[in-house]
Amino acid sequence: MARSKPATLKDVAALANVSRATAARALNSYGYVGDETARKVQAAAGKLGYRGNRLAQALRNGQLPIVGCILGDIQNPFFARIAHDIEVLARECGYNLVIGSSEEELGQEVSLLASLRSLSIRGFIVAPTSADNNAHLQGLIAESVPLILIDRVAEGVDCDSVVVDNEGGARKAVEYLIAMGHRRIGLLQDDMRIFTSRERMTGYQTALGAAGIAPDERMIAVSQSTVEHAVDATIRLFSQKTPPTALFTVDSLMTQGALLAFRSMGISIPHNVSLIGFDDFNLATFTDPQITVVSQPVSEIGRAAARLLFDRLSGKTDAPRKVRFETKLIVRGSVSRRG
Amino acid sequence: MARSKPATLKDVAALANVSRATAARALNSYGYVGDETARKVQAAAGKLGYRGNRLAQALRNGQLPIVGCILGDIQNPFFARIAHDIEVLARECGYNLVIGSSEEELGQEVSLLASLRSLSIRGFIVAPTSADNNAHLQGLIAESVPLILIDRVAEGVDCDSVVVDNEGGARKAVEYLIAMGHRRIGLLQDDMRIFTSRERMTGYQTALGAAGIAPDERMIAVSQSTVEHAVDATIRLFSQKTPPTALFTVDSLMTQGALLAFRSMGISIPHNVSLIGFDDFNLATFTDPQITVVSQPVSEIGRAAARLLFDRLSGKTDAPRKVRFETKLIVRGSVSRRG
DNA sequence: AGACAATGTGAGATCGATCTCACACACATT
DNA sequence: AATGTGTGTGAGATCGATCTCACATTGTCT
Known part of the structure; x- marks a missing residue:
């Protein structure tokens, strides 16, 4: 039934009784081709289901x-x-x-x-x-x-x-937390090699600095960007003697991880802890309470x-x-x- | 600085003073190659940062x-x-x-x-x-x-x-709803061209049939598999005079859509409506209540x-x-x- | 008539890697 | 000496599409 090999330009040319060069011209419409010839080639190509080998084309033109x-x-x-x-x-x-x-x-x-x-x-x-x-x-x-x-x-x-605008987004989030009276503000973030992590971290620090809050390493947890890792990191962060009263998470998977961690620890939002996440997500408005976020387009x-x-x-x-x-x-x- | 063109086998061969064939043999270790020659070729390849053009290789071997x-x-x-x-x-x-x-x-x-x-x-x-x-x-x-x-x-x-096992999963879900006393059970599903939709639909129907519940087209809504479409479909389904008392959704995005729709309609789960979704999702245990699902590996x-x-x-x-x-x-x- | 376009077509080279084949040498066997 | 076997190497074909060039035809203009 089906051809075991896809048709090549040579096949088309043979069927149309022209050279490969002419067939190529007819199919790619460049150079001079007679109307009659062009039609023959098109017909042959259609009949054979000619598709052209993108690999060969790519090799040719790099x-x-x-x-x-x-x-x-x-x-x-x-x-x-x-x-x-x-x-x-x-x-x-x-x-x-x-x-x-x-x-x-x-x-x-x-x-x-x-x-x-x-x-x-x-x-x-x-x-x-x-x-x-x-x-x-x-x-x-x-x-x-x-x-x-x-x-x-x-x-x-x-x-x-x-x-x-990662820095600005993070700054706005943390400024808002500060305005709401928080001073021990946790940061759940990605690896610092990552650009967005650095910028969001900077925003976080800037906001703290402007409010005269001293940086505190114990408020910062690093996690890979998966729900599972974020759960663990959040639990570590909130198992401390004096845990943060608010948390800023740098992406939506981490936000979700934090939510699950809080639930498993019996920590209630927003009574026991406040939360802002970077990046909005579908269920952010379904959870109870709905989650405040920094959204990006x-x-x-x-x-x-x-x-x-x-x-x-x-x-x-x-x-x-x-x-x-x-x-x-x-x-x-x-x-x-x-x- | 950088070579404008990546090195080819020809370049390597030239630098090593051998033919392309020999260079290929040395690099792919097949056929006979003298030890000395092999070393020369390897060195040349290393020096030029030779990588091999996967396109050309692919063209050759199809x-x-x-x-x-x-x-x-x-x-x-x-x-x-x-x-x-x-x-x-x-x-x-x-x-x-x-x-x-x-x-x-x-x-x-x-x-x-x-x-x-x-x-x-x-x-x-x-x-x-x-x-x-x-x-x-x-x-x-x-x-x-x-x-x-x-x-x-x-x-x-x-x-x-x-x-x-789509059919079995759907059946179990609907049987459970029936066992919990539901008879007007809604189905929020994908396009029927899709295989999983058909199977899940079959499971749904089988369970209803076994319980002697007559199929009712008004209980079934079709939606594309996105949160947004599912929201709309759910709203349509539950704006009827006698809406379902329970809903089975065929994938996690639809489940999320249904959740959002219920919230926007002021319908409370599980008091006003019961919900089971096909496919588990991260926040299924965070929502209040947690969502009952059919999970797949x-x-x-x-x-x-x-x-x-x-x-x-x-x-x-x-x-x-x-x-x-x-x-x-x-x-x-x-x-x-x-x- | 002769020259010069405009139009149409095919032969062959090219892209880069690989593989077949032929060839060359060394050494061993009859 | 003649034949064979094991090593080692290079020339050239191949994959499929495309492009340059050369070569035909026509038709047009001086």
Whole structure:
């Protein structure tokens, strides 16, 4: 039944009684081709279900119509949303999307990138694991492979980027907690290698400093960005003699982990502890109380990055554009006044 | 600075003063190569940072070390988890992962598949959109391209598959609702083209039938699998004169949608309505009350599928294996006794 | 008529890696 | 001496699409 091998241009040319060159011209409409000939070729191609081998095309012109996307973790709804948006735009532009998770390991990011580069992939969207260790990214720039940094920027890597105002968002959250009378404010954060972690940490510290609250290491817990790890970290943080009276979590998975941890410890929100999370999530308004969050425009980020990438791919060469979205404090019910 | 073009085998051969053939032998260790020569070649390759062009290799041997993965929607945590697990295993096997969302559109699935096939991609893991419209999948089988169906099977497509006991899970859920005294039991489900929808629907109907409850179309709402759509569908379902007293939702996004809808309508769980969802989710135990669910072993599904695929890719040719995981009713607090 | 476009087509090179084949040498066996 | 066997190497073909070039035809203009 089905051809065991997909039809090649040679097959089409043979069926249409022309040379490969002519067949190529007819199918890609360039150069001179007689009307009659063109029709014959089209017909032959249709009959054989000719599709063209993108691999061979890519080998010839040096580039594969695939964009590479290296994110922290597709399981994080934030990155899932971004991946989805990028995929949609890529498809519209005739590209496919290769996805890799760095799992926040620099080594994995580097080897993933190398592996994708050996595929002659055309452009990359990367959420770099490390804010400063990034020779591999600089390598891309040096060879002028289009690269868009997303969610995080990397020092010394001069290219388009799309991030949000992490520092401002964190500052607003902590300022709000302070205004509500909290002084022992916990921070549940990601690894400090990560750009967003640093910025959110800075916002946290700035707000504390402005209020004259001395930094206290015991108020800070580091956790991987999964619900499970966040549960553990929260439990550690709140098992101390004098635990925080409020907690600021740096992403939605951690917020959820904190919620579960509080429930398991019998700590009630907002009576015993107040909570603000960075990044809104679906059930934030279903929990009781509803969770106050710093929201970021998730639906814009992936699309903005994809648009920047496809601009580059279609030849734009202006100076790198740095997009930074605003964040917004959404006050709901998880923070109570203290004292 | 950086080479503008990555080094090719020719470059390596030239630097080592041997032919391309010999260089290839030295690097891939096959055939006869003198020790001295081999060392020279290795050195040259190292010096040039030779990586090998996977595209050219793929063109030569007809296959690209990439697996294609076409799922309903990466944003669904269920699929995100699966994609993640597949990616991890793929990486271990030296493969990369191309991801596409069918967005539950058959046309998109077909064109995505065609596009990936023209890349000479080696194997596919697909969650087919449609249970019966699947010539494109049969085409893969006919040309013996490895294909694993995941979460859903497709009629007439004889290949490895990994699914869960949807019918049994749905039946258990509805039987439980019936046992708790409910007779007007709503079903919030996906499009009926989708395999899991059909099976879960069947389980629902079977349970009703066994209890002598007549099917009632007004108890059934169809929605896309997103929180937003599920909110709307739930509101429609419960705006009727005589709404259901209990609701069974077929996936976790819909469950969340239902929760939000109930909250917005002022309907309280489990007093005014009882709820069971298919597929467990992180916050199911945080909501008040905790949500009773039918759980499926999400962490197994992607890995099982990936393992099946890599078995095929390494040449296994036994009869197709059909994996079906059990589902489990986890009773929490979202169902109340009626009457 | 002769020259010069405009139109159409095919042969062959190219992208990079790999594999078959042929060839060359060394040494051992009859 | 003739034949064989084990080593080691390079030339060239191949995968499929595309592009350059050369070569035909026509038609048009001086």
